[in-house]
Amino acid sequence: MVDDATRKTLSNIPLLKTKCGPRDRTSWVDRLKEEYQALIVYVKNNKDNDNDWFRLESNKEGTRWFGKCWYIMDLKKYEFKIEFDIPVTYPTTAPEIAIPELDGKTAKMYRGGKICLTDHFKPLWARNVPKFGIAHAMALGLGPWLAVEIPDLIEKGLVKHSDEKDS
């Protein structure tokens, strides 16, 4: 199961109602609206708790999302680009968040840099369709993954800070 902090963050994110994929143009608007509202609350919460860790934006239709996330370790900020598409079966299927630059550096990743989420995530998500949205995916999926993988990668030297990369 997820840890307490995550659970707490999760509970602060409003749940969604509309069960509609991007195919249904009319309903999607509602869904996307809910998604954005949830995200705004989530980001606000994060900022309030001094836990701002990503930037995200989407295309106009809201089917493709991109942005960046960062992780701070040893007083250094490691930034990674993220991107994902809303699957057609969304929200039944969870979005697959990818960090392309880490592709091939860790085993917990599928080809194309899609992160390999924990076993808990999928059933959780399945149970909570259509309540969970992008914000939840970020909080439940990417957040824990980063917390686990990045320190490991940094330790292995696979990930380097931008300054070091330059040098």
Next chain:
Amino acid sequence: MSDWTEIEKLQADFQRTQLSITTQKLSERNCIEILSKLQEMKLLDVLHSMDGKEYLTPKHLAREIRDELYVHGGRVNLVEIQQSLNVDFSHVEAKANEIVKSDRHLQMVCGQMIQSEYLDQLAEDINDTLQSLGQLTIAEISKNYDLPGDFIVPELISRFGKVIDGQIDEVNRDAIFTKSFIARHKARIRGVLSAVTRPMMLSAFITGHDLSLKLLFSIVDELIAEGRIKGQIVGGRSEKSTFLPAIHTQTQNQWIDSFYSQNNYIEYDAVARLGISEPQSYLKRRFGSSKHNMLFLNTLCVGEMLVDRVVASVDETLTDGEWFDITTLLPTSFSEDDCSQLLLHIRQTGKKDKTLVDFQIIAKVYVVNTKFVESCKKYFDGLMKTKANQEAKKASVFALTEDERKEFSNYNAGESSRKADKRDDRRKKAQEGSGSTKRDFGGSGVGSREVKTKGKDKKRLKWKKEQEEMVEKNPKSRQNQDEVLFMDVDEICDVLQKNLLDCPENLLEEIAEQLQKPLQQSFQTMLKSVFLLTTQQHKEKDKTTKETSEKSSSQSDATPSSGIRSRKQFEEEINTMWASARLSAEAIKVFPDNTDTPVSLTKHLLKTICTDLTNIIFLMTAHEFLPAIEIESEMSQEIRLKLLSRFPENVKTPLTQLHNSLNSKTLESFEESLDLASDRNACSFKLKSADKKKDRQFIHTHKISLLNKLETENDPAMALHLCCSIIFQNVTGYMIHTPGKCVPDILNHLSRTIDKEVHSVIQQYLEMIMKLTMEQNKSCKDESEIQSIQSRLSEGLPAIRKLATTKKKSTAS
């Protein structure tokens, strides 16, 4: 597509949200570290609250303090500020002090910040209370508002007339009053003090009229200064002080003046009764001026006039050459001490101014011309002469002893301790006595002893009496104590009383006391001259040489009676007495041991014959070793002891033993000691051993002497005593030496051996004698009874005599 616009809006919102600044959150620990760092670097000046949750700048603190002050209504305790601001007290205090310093409307009192507005408010409050109550003590205010009086008073004073309508007592700053209150008080005090005519305790005044002590003094002072009331306050500013109305003082003075002008004296007591403490000093103040020439005595003071009067009568008395009692001249209130003081004063001034002849003050109140006292002596001239003659006849001894004694005391002035002196004196007296009572030691014991003891008794009595008189008279003057007293004070007093009929007794007593010494002296000289006269007539006892010659020479031409006997004579005496003692001791053995008789007989023997024997040995030894000392064969225990101390060692020990043996109960110890003493090394005299023939002869002579004595004896008791002794000797063949009290015992003992009728006669006679003595000893004497017994006794006397002689015949045949 409103929906999409909405989405766009949301997108924009989302971006904005994401781009908004993130709240940088620091952990508490970090914050504290940062702050402390900043404070260290002096970049930041903040204070933190007690719980550490808040920081505040000093400026903020100052504002908070001011706020608190305002909230609390202008007066706040720093502790309260500290509690409400939750900042460390030291910061609060420091800041508060800073604020107070910078703001003159603020004050710090007892850890409280006080704003002047608050004080104004306070003053108004006080004013309200004051107006309703009339007076308020500072203590009360201080208590009510919990502020120190020292702080309040100046604050209040500065507000008098402005905020507070009242005033404070200038001298006694512990209360404030309204003007009307003061006015009321003043009126009341004015009324009471105007009315009062006697001194009044202010405390009573205050309680009686419900006045304020604080205000009283200032008001009274004011009133006195105004002249509204007349008088003064005595005793300072306390509850004990008294108001003295002028009218009272005036009357007092008037009374004293009038009393004085009338009587020309005034008693301190009278003054004190008027309520004036320390009357003497008061009178001195009042009359001390030169105008009144007052004389201050013990209990009163006297004016010149009265003194003059006394002086005049004293003068008169002195010219008259009599005496007078000053108390007749002075008012009764004069005590004896006053009189004497006054007289002393007069005498002093009289002496100084040579106006008065010197006079004597007797018994404090009598003025006596010195001549008068002298003239009193003439009453004694005749008496003295007769008395001196009597005394010279009666006891020529004493006068002489006196001279001798004086000489002696000059002789060994070094050891003139009173005790030694006395003993010496006594010894000498005893010695003199020996001159008058001649004694024959060669004669048989009993007869001569009779005379001797009588003489001794008389002497002793006289000596004792004299001693008592001396002690009574004055124990301190040693010179006088052995003198023959001419007259004691009472006697002199009696004589004076006979001659001066109108004199009061105490005056006579005093005069007598004065006269006693000179009279005694003149008597002494007279006695001496009279004695010289008499002694010159007795040429054979010329002892006047003693006054001129030395001690040793006096010994050389000593009186024949007490002169040195030869050693042989002494030894003879010793042996005679020894034989007498020995034979008497044998007689004692006749009595059974289990009765008291032998004990008392032994004691008697030791006390009489044995003591005499010891004395002779001492006398002999003394002649031998201490030729310078004259002693007499009749010695007391003390003289023996004294002699012992002077004897050489070899003699001293046996003689001491001998001396001690006299006090033992048996004859044996005496015998032993006598043996020791007779030793060659000691006194070396020969004790003759018992010789039957000689003893018999001795007993015979003893009996003859007893018979002779019986023939002439007229005293029944003595005759019976003799008779018994003779009969005893007849029956037992032993000579008995018995005291009178043992006669019945002896008679009892004899009853077995003599005829019954003889015994009964004697027994009857004895009973009669006992009856007589009993009768004589009774407190109420029956004279007729005594006479009848006496006549019967004298009737029976020949029979007794006859008995003794016949008894002898019967046994002789």
